[in-house]
Amino acid sequence: MDTGIPQNPIPNIPHSNYQRVVIVGAGFAGLKLAQKLSRSTYQVVLLDKNNYHMFQPLLYQVATAALPPDAVSFPLRRIFHKTPNVIFRMAVVKEINKQERKIFTNLGTMEYDILVLSLGATTNYFDNKNIQKFSAPMKSTSEALYIRNKIISNYERAINIAEENDRKPIMNVVIVGGGATGVELAGSIAELRNKVLPKDYPQLSFKNMRVILIEAGNSLLNGLSEKSRAKALEYLQGLGVEVMLNTLVEDYDGIMVKLKDKAPIQTLTLLWAAGVKANHMKGLSSEQLASNGRILVDDYNRLLGEEAIFALGDQCLLKEPKYPNGHPQVAQVAIQQAANLAKNLKREVKGKEWAPFRYKDLGSMATVGKNMAVVDLPFISFRGFFAWFVWLFVHLMAILGVRNKLEILITWAWKYLSFDPSLRLLIRPRYVKAFKRKWMIEEKDYED
Numbered sequence: 001m002d003t004g005i006p007q008n009p010i011p012n013i014p015h016s017n018y019q020r021v022v023i024v025g026a027g028f029a030g031l032k033l034a035q036k037l038s039r040s041t042y043q044v045v046l047l048d049k050n051n052y053h054m055f056q057p058l059l060y061q062v063a064t065a066a067l068p069p070d071a072v073s074f075p076l077r078r079i080f081h082k083t084p085n086v087i088f089r090m091a092v093v094k095e096i097n098k099q100e101r102k103i104f105t106n107l108g109t110m111e112y113d114i115l116v117l118s119l120g121a122t123t124n125y126f127d128n129k130n131i132q133k134f135s136a137p138m139k140s141t142s143e144a145l146y147i148r149n150k151i152i153s154n155y156e157r158a159i160n161i162a163e164e165n166d167r168k169p170i171m172n173v174v175i176v177g178g179g180a181t182g183v184e185l186a187g188s189i190a191e192l193r194n195k196v197l198p199k200d201y202p203q204l205s206f207k208n209m210r211v212i213l214i215e216a217g218n219s220l221l222n223g224l225s226e227k228s229r230a231k232a233l234e235y236l237q238g239l240g241v242e243v244m245l246n247t248l249v250e251d252y253d254g255i256m257v258k259l260k261d262k263a264p265i266q267t268l269t270l271l272w273a274a275g276v277k278a279n280h281m282k283g284l285s286s287e288q289l290a291s292n293g294r295i296l297v298d299d300y301n302r303l304l305g306e307e308a309i310f311a312l313g314d315q316c317l318l319k320e321p322k323y324p325n326g327h328p329q330v331a332q333v334a335i336q337q338a339a340n341l342a343k344n345l346k347r348e349v350k351g352k353e354w355a356p357f358r359y360k361d362l363g364s365m366a367t368v369g370k371n372m373a374v375v376d377l378p379f380i381s382f383r384g385f386f387a388w389f390v391w392l393f394v395h396l397m398a399i400l401g402v403r404n405k406l407e408i409l410i411t412w413a414w415k416y417l418s419f420d421p422s423l424r425l426l427i428r429p430r431y432v433k434a435f436k437r438k439w440m441i442e443e444k445d446y447e448d
């Protein structure tokens with residue numbers, strides 16, 4: 001049977017006398033684990049469908065033309081220039097054969113001694129095919145660039161539409177999901193509408209552009225303190241964002257957003273930030289998955305019922321006494337789990353006992369716009385200019401690479417002083433002929 005998956009081993013993987021750890025996914029968890037195991041007595045093979053690491057917390061700034069895509073993406077090969085025990089391949093992993101200790105990828109097969117799954121999460125449309133088809137998600141650099149292009153192309157089109165009423169749907173932006181991503185996107189788009197777009201398109205009236213944030217629950221930023229949630233709402237309303245709480249999106253046909261018990265909204269741009277679900281991997285049994293699709297692991301991030309397979313970060317569900325329903329799907333959990341597994345794998349070599357994972361919550365924060373942010377740390381909570389400054393500093397420090405840090409610092413400083421992000425370019429992807437698409441276009445991971 002032709003499964004379309006090559007059955008040959010991936011070529012040019014050097015032979016090693018060390019045990020081979022195959023890490024699938026070079027996000028926050030997979031990359032941290034590979035870095036911690038570099039120069040160890042393991043051969044590490046790191047696989048990712050992209051050849052770069054994405055810093056997802058700043059993707060909304062790519063989507064709103066505040067940062068260039070290369071500032072929030074880092075080439076994986078460069079990180080491992082001086083660590084020959086870490087090998088990287090750009091590969092899409094499709095399936096696991098647990099009995100043969102082998103994985104199947106679009107490049108071929110790969111045998112492992114230890115397998116670590118850190119494929120993260122993808123957008124959850126809650127089975128609504130129309131919303132999946134017509135809305136725009138924002139989980140990757142390429143999706144953020146798509147949103148940037150979509151928003152800019154909307155105004156390049158709107159300016160050529162004669163009737164004001166016909167322009168409205170193309171100018172409105174509706175964001176669904178009141179978590180940090182939705183709040184940050186809404187604030188940033190409102191700032192563009194208030195300060196930047198009127199200068200670019202002086203013949204358009206931006207009073208006609210609505211920025212609407214829809215949330216099904218009764219507050220934004222679930223998980224943050226009550227004061228921070230209230231302040232974020234106040235900031236957004238101050239920027240002119242229409243926040244609709246307790247509102248359920250039922251359907252979307254590309255033009256009209258249908259709401260439960262409320263009047264529909266016209267927009268050509270529906271940004272979907274309403275939910276995530278763990279990425280799926282063929283070859284795991286149903287007992288190894290939680291009802292929400294996350295992979296069930298024990299205290300050591302070991303897949304239930306397996307000796308040699310581990311899962312980290314957004315993709316897994318680890319229940320500890322303080323988090324009986326699992327941890328939040330955030331970067332710190334992924335990073336800390338990876339650091340703990342790296343320590344345990346090194347302990348294994350020395351014949352030492354393994355340590356269970358215990359999450360240390362370092363706090364949460366979100367920004368709404370210039371000088372406006374909310375920060376909840378374990379012992380203190382604050383809002384306003386200082387919170388915004390702390391938010392900038394923490395994100396700048398977390399970004400990989402000196403060049404990226406400098407690029408972001410300069411871009412932010414320029415934007416702060418001029419309020420003109422100057423990245424509003426509509427660089428459209430060139431049409432790629434069918435026979436050339438394999439390496440140039442991302443694989444589709446959904447049904448039409």
Ligand SMILES: Cc1cc2nc3c(=O)[nH]c(=O)nc-3n(C[C@H](O)[C@H](O)[C@H](O)COP(=O)(O)OP(=O)(O)OC[C@H]3O[C@@H](n4cnc5c(N)ncnc54)[C@H](O)[C@@H]3O)c2cc1C
Pocket residue numbers: 024025026027028029030047048049050053054056057058059060091092093094118119120121138139140180181279312313314315329330331332334
């Ligand atoms: C827009 C956005 C904003 C966010 N903001 C914050 C924030 O402010 N603070 C915070 O703490 N968290 C934030 N998060 C969540 C945070 O990014 C995740 O919790 C974190 O990335 C999880 O790390 P991970 O390693 O489990 O997965 P990821 O970082 O998502 O990494 C998964 C990797 O697997 C790769 N991959 C997926 N499928 C395959 C495949 N089949 N084959 C090969 N490779 C594959 C992907 O390319 C990716 O590199 C945000 C997320 C998003 C999307």
